[in-house]
Structure formats: C-alpha cells, structure tokens
Amino acid sequence: MKIxxxxxxxxxxxxxVGDAQLAEDLTLRGIAVEGIYPLGExxxxxxxxxxxxxxxxxxxxxxxxxxxxxxxxxxLPDLAFPLPRPRPAGKPFSVKIEAEDACxxxxxxxxxDVSIGNSRDWFAGAxxxxxxALLEQKKISNAVDATNFAWLAMGQPTHxxxxxxxxxxxxxxRARKGERLKxxxxxxxxxxxxxxxxxxxxxxxxxxxxxxxxDSMITPETKNVLIEAAWFDPMAVRQTARRHxxxxxxSHRFERGAxxxxxxVASAIVSAILLANGGWIEGELVxxxxxPVEARTAQRQSVALALSEVRRILGTTIDEEGIxxxxxxxxxxxLGCGLSSExxxxxxxxxxxxxxxxxxxxxxxxxxxxxxxxxxxxRFANTLPAFAGGVRAxxxxxxxxxxxxxxxxxxxxxxxxxTFCSAAEASLTAPQPAQxxxxxxxxxxxxxxxxxxxxxxxxxxxxxxxxxxxxxxRLFELGTVFSGATDKVEERPALAFGAVGALPExxxxxxxxxxxxxxxxxxxxQVLSRFEMRGIYFDRFPADAGLTxxxxxxxRAARVVSEGLTVGWFGQLHPCEAEARKVHKIKDAVLIGxxxxxxxxxxxxxxxxxxxxxxxxxxxxxxxxxxxESVAWETIDRAMASLQIIELVDWRVRExxxxxxxxxxxxxLLLGATFQAPDRTLREEELQSFQTQVVEAVGKAGARLRV
Numbered sequence: 001m002k003i004x005x006x007x008x009x010x011x012x013x014x015x016x017v018g019d020a021q022l023a024e025d026l027t028l029r030g031i032a033v034e035g036i037y038p039l040g041e042x043x044x045x046x047x048x049x050x051x052x053x054x055x056x057x058x059x060x061x062x063x064x065x066x067x068x069x070x071x072x073x074x075x076l077p078d079l080a081f082p083l084p085r086p087r088p089a090g091k092p093f094s095v096k097i098e099a100e101d102a103c104x105x106x107x108x109x110x111x112x113d114v115s116i117g118n119s120r121d122w123f124a125g126a127x128x129x130x131x132x133a134l135l136e137q138k139k140i141s142n143a144v145d146a147t148n149f150a151w152l153a154m155g156q157p158t159h160x161x162x163x164x165x166x167x168x169x170x171x172x173x174r175a176r177k178g179e180r181l182k183x184x185x186x187x188x189x190x191x192x193x194x195x196x197x198x199x200x201x202x203x204x205x206x207x208x209x210x211x212x213x214x215d216s217m218i219t220p221e222t223k224n225v226l227i228e229a230a231w232f233d234p235m236a237v238r239q240t241a242r243r244h245x246x247x248x249x250x251s252h253r254f255e256r257g258a259x260x261x262x263x264x265v266a267s268a269i270v271s272a273i274l275l276a277n278g279g280w281i282e283g284e285l286v287x288x289x290x291x292p293v294e295a296r297t298a299q300r301q302s303v304a305l306a307l308s309e310v311r312r313i314l315g316t317t318i319d320e321e322g323i324x325x326x327x328x329x330x331x332x333x334x335l336g337c338g339l340s341s342e343x344x345x346x347x348x349x350x351x352x353x354x355x356x357x358x359x360x361x362x363x364x365x366x367x368x369x370x371x372x373x374x375x376x377x378x379r380f381a382n383t384l385p386a387f388a389g390g391v392r393a394x395x396x397x398x399x400x401x402x403x404x405x406x407x408x409x410x411x412x413x414x415x416x417x418x419t420f421c422s423a424a425e426a427s428l429t430a431p432q433p434a435q436x437x438x439x440x441x442x443x444x445x446x447x448x449x450x451x452x453x454x455x456x457x458x459x460x461x462x463x464x465x466x467x468x469x470x471x472x473x474r475l476f477e478l479g480t481v482f483s484g485a486t487d488k489v490e491e492r493p494a495l496a497f498g499a500v501g502a503l504p505e506x507x508x509x510x511x512x513x514x515x516x517x518x519x520x521x522x523x524x525x526q527v528l529s530r531f532e533m534r535g536i537y538f539d540r541f542p543a544d545a546g547l548t549x550x551x552x553x554x555x556r557a558a559r560v561v562s563e564g565l566t567v568g569w570f571g572q573l574h575p576c577e578a579e580a581r582k583v584h585k586i587k588d589a590v591l592i593g594x595x596x597x598x599x600x601x602x603x604x605x606x607x608x609x610x611x612x613x614x615x616x617x618x619x620x621x622x623x624x625x626x627x628x629e630s631v632a633w634e635t636i637d638r639a640m641a642s643l644q645i646i647e648l649v650d651w652r653v654r655e656x657x658x659x660x661x662x663x664x665x666x667x668x669l670l671l672g673a674t675f676q677a678p679d680r681t682l683r684e685e686e687l688q689s690f691q692t693q694v695v696e697a698v699g700k701a702g703a704r705l706r707v
Contacts, residue, residue, distance in 0.1 A: 001051060003064050004134055005044035007153075011065040012074050019045040022068060029373050031058050031067050039134055046134065056256035057357040060155030070334035070374050079154060081268040084275065089283030093226070094169025097288055102196045102236035103172040103208065104293025107263045108286040109227040109271055110163060114279035116222050119145040143218040143225065146273035156229060156258060156266035157250035159198075159206060160274075163224035165216045168201030172208060172230075179204055182214040189244055196236045198228065209237035209254040210246050227270050229263035231293070259357035260298040263287075298356035302340075305367050307348040313365070314372050316381040323375065331374045332367065396493065396601040400478060402530045403495060403597070410523050412474045412497060417457025419480075420447035428550050428577075429453035431596075435483035450482035450489070454496030455551055455594055459573070462498045462590060463581040471588075472501030474515070478597075495568075495595040497523065500588050517556060520570050520591045524560060527595065531603040533562045537634055551577050551592070560595070568595035611678075618676035621691055622654060623698070624706040629665045631702040636671065639701040645690055647682065650674040668706055671698070 005019045015022065023033035023045075035048035049064070057063045062079060069076040093110055097103050119129075119142040132139055135152070139145050147158045175181075175191035181204045182188045189207075191197065196208040206212040209232035218225065237254040241247060264285060271281065307325050317323060325348035329339055338353030354361050361367060372380070394400075404414065421429075422445060426436045430452035442448040451457065454477050465473045476497040484490040499515045521538065528536055539561060541547040543554035549569050557571030570593025573583075583590055625636075633653060640651045655670040662668060675682055675690055695705060 001049045001059055002135055003047040003049050003061060004039075004131060005047065006039075006042075006134065007061045007131055008065050008068060009044065011062060011076060012068055012072075014074060015068065016072060023047060025071050026064070026067060028376060028378060029067060029071060031055070031064060043130070043134055053256050054360040056155065056253055057259065059253065059256075060151065060153060062154045063357075066334075066336070067374075070331060073330060073334070076334075079265050079269075081265070081272045083268055083271055083281060086281035086283055092283055093286050095286050095288045096169065096171050097290060098171060098173040099196055099236075100290045100293070102174075102233045103230060104233070104290045104297065105231040105260060105263055106170070106172055106288050107227075107229045107267050108170060109267050110282040111225040111227065111271060111274055111279050112282050113223060114225050114274050115277040116141055116143055116218060116220050117277055118142065119273060119276075141218070141220075142274055142277055143222070146270040149273060150229075150266045150269045151249055151253065153269065154262060154266060155253055156262040157209065157253055158266050158270050159212050159228045159250075160218050160270065161205060161212075161216045161226040161228065162218055162222045163226045164222070166200045166205070166226065167203070170205075170226075170228075171199045171201065173197060173199055175204060181205075181207065183207060183211045183246075184214060184217055185211065186214065192243060195240045195243065196232065198230075207240055207244065207246070208232050210241045210244070210251045211248055225274060227267050227274075229267040229270070231258055231260050231263060231297070233293075257359040260294060261356040297359065300354050300362075302338075302351040302353050303362075303364055303367060304342075305350050305352050305364055309364065310368050310371060313368050314380065316383055317375075317379050318381050319379065323371065327375065328371055331371050335370060335374070337367075396597075399531075399601050399605055400493070400597075402605055403527055403600075404478060406526050406530060407476045407497065407523070410474075410526060411503075412476045412499070412523075415458075415461050415475045415477050417451075417454065417461060417477055417479065418447065419451060421449060421451045421456040422446045423448050425456035426452050429455040430483070432483055435485075437482050437484060437489050452481055452483055453594060454479050454481060454494050455592065458496040458498045458592060459551070459577065459581055462500065462592070463583050466500065466583045466590075474499045474501075493597040493601065495527070495597050496593070497570075497595075498590065498592040500583075500590045502588075514588045515591055516589070517558075517572065517591065520593060521558065524568065524570055524593065524595070528560070528562065528567075528600075530606055531600055532606045533603050535564070536560075536562050537638065550574065556589075562599070565599055566596070567599045569593060614676050614678045616677055616679075616681050618649070618674050619682055619687060620672055620674045621687065621694075623671040623673065623691075623694060625669045625671055625698060625703040626662060626666055626706045627669055627703045629667060633669070635701045636669070636698055636703060639697040640671075640673070640694070643693055643697055645675075645693060647675045647677050647686075647690065648673060648694075649676050669703070 005022065009015055017025065020036060023036050027033050030052070032050040033047045034050045037046040037048070039046055051059050058067060066076055068074070089110070093108050095106055095108050097106055119139060132145070137148060137152070143160045147160060150156055150158050174193060175195040175197045177191070177193040179191045180188055181191055181197065191204065197204040198206045198208050204213065205216045232254045234255050234257050237251050241251040241255070264287065267285065307328060310323055310328060314323060332339060332352060336355030336357065340351045342349050342351055352367055361370065408414070420439070423436070423438070426449045427433055430436050432452070436452050437450040439448055439450065458475065458477060461475055462473055476495065478493070478495055480491050481494045482489050482491055499520065502514055503519065538558045540558050548554050548557050551574055552569060553572040553574050557569060559566055560568040560570070571591070573590040573592050578590060651671065651673045653669060654672040656667065658667045673694055675687060
C-alpha cells in the first residue's frame with residue numbers, strides 16, 4: 001500500500017527525523033517500508049508499504065502515524081471532525097441487524113439537501129487535492145472522494161446511499177437464495193442464502209462489506225444521502241467476496257478485522273466532506289450495536305502484565321537500566337492501551353485494557369512482543385539464552401535414522417510435503433476418515449485440514465515432477481500425521497514413498513527396466529528387515545470387498561501385516577487418481593505406499609550379528625514342487641522359516657514354470673535350499689533328515705513333490 005509522509009507529518013508536525021530515517025525505524029518495528037520515492041519539494045516522499053495481514057490497523061495513514069508517535073514518544077492528536085448541530089427528525093432512522101453473528105455495529109446518518117459535485121479542501125491541514133494527486137487517486141465526486149478519504153486516512157470503509165431510493169429503513173440480513181442484486185461494477189449477481197447484505201424493507205442494497213448496489217448509488221441528481229459506517233465479521237465478508245469473485249478495498253480491510261469503534265469517526269469524516277458543498281444533518285447518529293460482538297472486540301477483558309515477566313522473556317538490553325516500568329507504560333500507552341497499576345511482589349504490574357483496533361493482541365506474551373517491537377530489537381544485547389542439561393533425541397530417532405538410511409541406499413530421495421491437505425484428499429487417504437482434524441481458519445480449501453496421511457503430499461510431489469518432464473522419480477517422506485478431534489489431536493510418525501520410471505542400470509550389460517510392484521515390495525521388505533519382528537506377511541483383499549484404500553489399484557495392491565497388525569499398504573496408484581492428478585498419460589505405472597511407523601517403532605531394531613564364515617563345504621538340494629495357483633511363494637517362505645534347522649542357511653526360488661501336464665490351476669516351482677554347518681562337513685544321513693523335514697514343511701503349506 002502507499003503512504004504519504006506529507007500526510008503523516010500533518011498528524012505529527014514535530015517528527016524529529018527525515019523520511020529515510022523514518023522508513024528505517026518503521027521497518028525495524030515491523031511496519032515494513034519496501035520503497036521510498038521522493039515527490040518533489042514540499043511534497044515529502046511516497047512509501048511503498050508491506051503490511052502483514054494481522055496489522056490491518058496500520059493499513060492507513062493514521063495507523064502508521066500512531067506507530068511513528070510510539071517510536072519517537074510524540075503525542076498523536078485524536079481524529080476529530082466537528083459537524084453542525086443536527087436538525088430535529090420526526091423519528092430516528094430505522095436500522096435493524098438481523099444477522100447479529102455477522103454484523104456487530106451499524107451506524108447511519110441522514111444528510112439532506114446535499115450537492116453532489118467536486119470535493120473541496122474542507123479543513124485546514126488536510127490538503128485533499130494534493131493528497132489524492134500524490135497518491136494518483138482519481139477524484140470522482142465528493143461522495144466517492146469522501147469514502148475514499150476515510151479509508152485512506154483511518155482505514156475504515158464506509159458507503160453512501162441515495163436516501164430517496166430506499167424503501168423503508170435499513171436491515172442487515174442474510175440474502176434469500178436466488179435474490180438478485182446489481183452491484184456498482186454493473187454485474188447482476190444471483191445471491192446465495194449465506195451472503196451478507198445491507199437491504200431496505202423491500203430489496204437488497206449492497207453486499208455488506210464488499211460492494212454497494214447499482215440501484216441505490218449516488219448520482220449528480222442525489223439530494224438526500226444516508227451515510228453508512230459499520231463493523232462486519234471477517235469470515236462473513238470473506239465468504240461473500242470469494243463466492244462472487246470480488247476483492248475490494250472494503251473487503252480487504254473487513255476480512256482482516258476492522259476497528260469496532262471506528263464507525264462513528266469515519267461517518268463524521270464522510271459527512272463533513274459532503275456538507276462542505278452544502279446541506280444539513282437530520283437527526284442524531286443512529287448507532288446500533290450487538291453486545292456479544294462488542295464484548296469480544298472493543299470491550300475485551302484486560303490482560304495482566306508484570307515487569308518481571310517482561311524482563312525475563314526479553315532479556316538484557318544494551319541500555320544499562322534495561323526495560324523500565326516507565327518504558328513499558330510509554331510504549332503501551334502510545335499504542336492505545338489503557339493501564340491501571342496494581343501491587344506485585346516482583347515489581348511493577350498492570351492490568352492492560354486492549355485497544356479496539358488491535359485484535360491481534362490477546363495475551364500477556366503479545367503485549368511483551370509489542371514492547372520489544374517498539375522498544376527496538378536492535379537495542380537488545382547479543383546474548384545466548386540460559387540452558388541447563390543436554391539435548392535429548394526423540395525416543396525413535398535411531399529407528400528413524402535407520403529407515404531413512406535404508407531408503408536412501410535404495411535410491412530414493414527424501415522430500416518434505418505440506419502439513420495440510422484438502423478435505424477431499426483427507427477423506428480419500430485417511431486410515432480413519434471420522435478422525436480428520438479440520439482447521440479453524442484455513443488458508444484455503446486446498447489446505448483445510450491437518451493431513452491424516454502422507455499420501456496426498458507424496459502424490460502432489462510425484463505429479464509435480466512428472467508434469468515437469470522429470471520421468472524417473474523415487475521419493476520418500478518421513479513426517480507426522482494427525483487424527484482425533486479439534487480439542488484433542490493425536491500425532492503419529494509415518495512414512496510415504498513413491499516411484500515411477502526407470503531403475504538405475506545394474507551394469508553395462510543389463511538393459512534399464514522400469515520400477516514395478518515387486519521392486520516396491522522389495523523396498524518395503526528392506527525397511528521391515530531393520531526391525532525385530534515375527535510373522536511378517538503380505539496379503540490383499542478381493543476388489544469388491546471395499547477394504548483396499550481407494551488411492552490404490554484394487555488388483556495391484558498389497559497390505560503389510562506384522563504380528564497381526566496392519567503396518568502399511570503399497571501398490572499401483574488407482575487409475576482415477578492418476579487421471580485426476582494428470583499423470584495418467586505417463587506410460588509407466590506410479591507405485592506408492594505408506595507405512596505406519598508408530599507401530600514399527602514399538603519394536604526394537606535388529607542388531608547385526610557377525611558370524612564367522614564356515615570353512616566347510618555348503619550343500620544345495622533342489623526340490624521340484626507342484627502347487628495350486630492359490631498358494632503363493634510367501635506361504636512356502638514362511639514354512640521354510642519355521643524350520644528349526646541351524647544348518648539351513650539359505651532358500652530361494654530357482655525356477656517357476658507351468659506345464660500342460662500339470663493339473664488345472666497348478667504351477668511348478670523349483671525350490672533351492674542350501675545347508676552348511678559351521679564346524680563340520682555334513683554327512684549324507686544328516687542331509688537326508690533335513691530333506692525330509694523340508695518336504696514335510698512344504699507339504700503342510702500345500703505343496704507336493706513333482707514326480
């Protein structure tokens with residue numbers, strides 16, 4: 001936003017510094033000046049400001065002047081705009097607030113016999129023509145210029161209605177679904193039931209806090225005017241503005257929290273400018289307030305503040321005396337706080353009444369931050385905070401490092417995704433959909449809930465790489481997922497990984513092949529092998545069972561089970577998700593998975609044991625087995641692992657083939673088993689005993705020897 005130093009000096013005529021120093025001092029206090037542009041002799045400078053969204057109070061000239069007054073210890077005059085005595089009215093103008101949750105205050109002032117035309121310089125020191133020219137603010141008419149001047153001066157949006165076009169009084173209400181309103185931009189809008197409108201007794205007149213209506217706008221023929229200055233709820237204005245694709249100066253300020261007490265002053269500004277061309281006031285200012293809203297904005301409870309706590313948190317300053325009680329009082333008073341002293345054992349203490357324009361100040365720590373900000377961060381000594389004890393790692397730090405090292409060794413790259421996701425993504429990927437945690441004030445619909453799974457972020461990162469022509473992607477993320485209710489959120493560690501494209505070349509003699517389901521399964525097995533666990537197996541469910549996560553292909557997915565608990569899922573990305581994320585045109589399958597690390601971290605890490613290499617000859621025996629198609633290798637693998645044969649050092653599939661001479665739905669498997677003793681050469685009778693045990697074990701698993 002643009003701020004004129006000429007205007008600032010009209011409020012603070014005794015500013016002791018030049019424009020450059022003022023800009024530096026404001027920036028050091030968090031009111032950032034991004035650029036300074038000289039405007040010529042006698043016109044000062046133009047500041048390009050970068051004001052954060054929580055400081056809506058400083059998005060105007062008077063607010064910046066308040067900050068400057070606090071920095072230099074100057075007295076800031078109140079905004080006062082004397083008006084002529086009003087003439088009696090037959091009865092007060094009717095104003096009713098029906099939507100009390102969305103409108104906390106509404107003021108209305110009736111002006112009669114006004115003349116709509118050019119604005120005049122209407123009070124000494126406020127060179128309206130000069131200010132508007134320096135800001136390149138177009139002058140339209142005294143009615144429009146008056147409302148523009150109000151928000152440039154003090155940040156309070158206002159609006160002027162042609163009183164003769166109103167039917168009855170003012171009603172602030174929710175719109176009726178399907179109701180139509182033509183706004184000042186000439187667009188006829190169909191309203192929704194949640195839209196907040198200012199209406200008369202017959203029709204909607206304006207989108208409250210966003211834009212006025214065409215049918216009640218001020219024209220050169222207007223003689224009687226109703227001046228509106230109100231306080232609207234930020235969320236109500238934001239929803240209405242976004243629903244209709246509008247962003248105005250008014251909505252920009254109301255969405256960030258306007259000053260509840262500013263409406264009467266802004267109304268006086270607009271009225272004074274209009275009356276400079278003639279006219280008179282009918283009746284007193286109509287001021288309707290909603291008590292609960294006023295209580296949580298302008299009449300918030302005071303906050304206790306102790307000097308000892310200020311010094312404890314802020315620490316040592318370069319000034320020998322440090323932060324004194326007088327310094328605290330000067331800073332907070334200059335910022336608009338009310339102070340009442342109270343007795344305290346550790347020194348000075350106060351009950352602080354919060355200003356209505358600083359809704360971002362709520363707690364004692366906020367006041368301490370304000371003291372530090374205005375006092376000057378550069379005035380604190382460069383000291384390290386006191387610390388006792390040692391740094392303690394998280395209980396699972398070693399296990400996390402082991403998992404990370406395993407994935408890095410497998411050729412994956414670690415990535416970091418967003419902690420937030422959309423409600424739709426949460427519903428798709430949450431292990432427990434009913435336990436999704438929504439945000440109270442989300443940044444956007446795409447970041448409306450805390451992530452219940454790392455999968456949404458992983459899908460976004462993979463899609464981002466593929467859509468930027470990075471064809472070979474192998475990523476993993478170690479992060480925290482959230483579940484529970486808003487008042488009790490549970491945090492759990494998790495792992496997500498994804499891969500697509502080609503594997504690295506194994507050698508110059510081997511062709512490059514693409515990452516497939518079995519490669520992902522191998523990576524999962526490597527991660528699980530780092531932990532001491534029993535009974536690991538992989539399974540899947542029928543496609544129509546509805547138990548496979550929706551983000552996985554129903555026929556190309558597997559569940560990881562350890563000791564009776566599901567510890568993860570992996571497989572090929574579901575075609576619908578691939579199409580939704582615009583990766584369906586990639587010829588290679590996208591493989592993705594998630595491991596619930598909180599369950600793995602309960603298990604101890606597997607400690608490597610170095611064994612002496614046997615000097616005796618290993619012996620391999622092959623078993624030609626016939627199995628039903630329903631019997632997977634995993635079943636045979638578990639059967640072999642259950643054998644208590646110390647000399648059985650290795651077993652693996654040597655060959656798999658199908659033959660017409662086999663039974664229907666059968667296949668043959670060549671199982672190779674290697675036996676080796678650490679202290680002797682195996683005898684034939686021992687080997688025969690081992691072979692018998694192997695045949696019995698695989699027989700119980702559903703295999704038979706091929707004749």
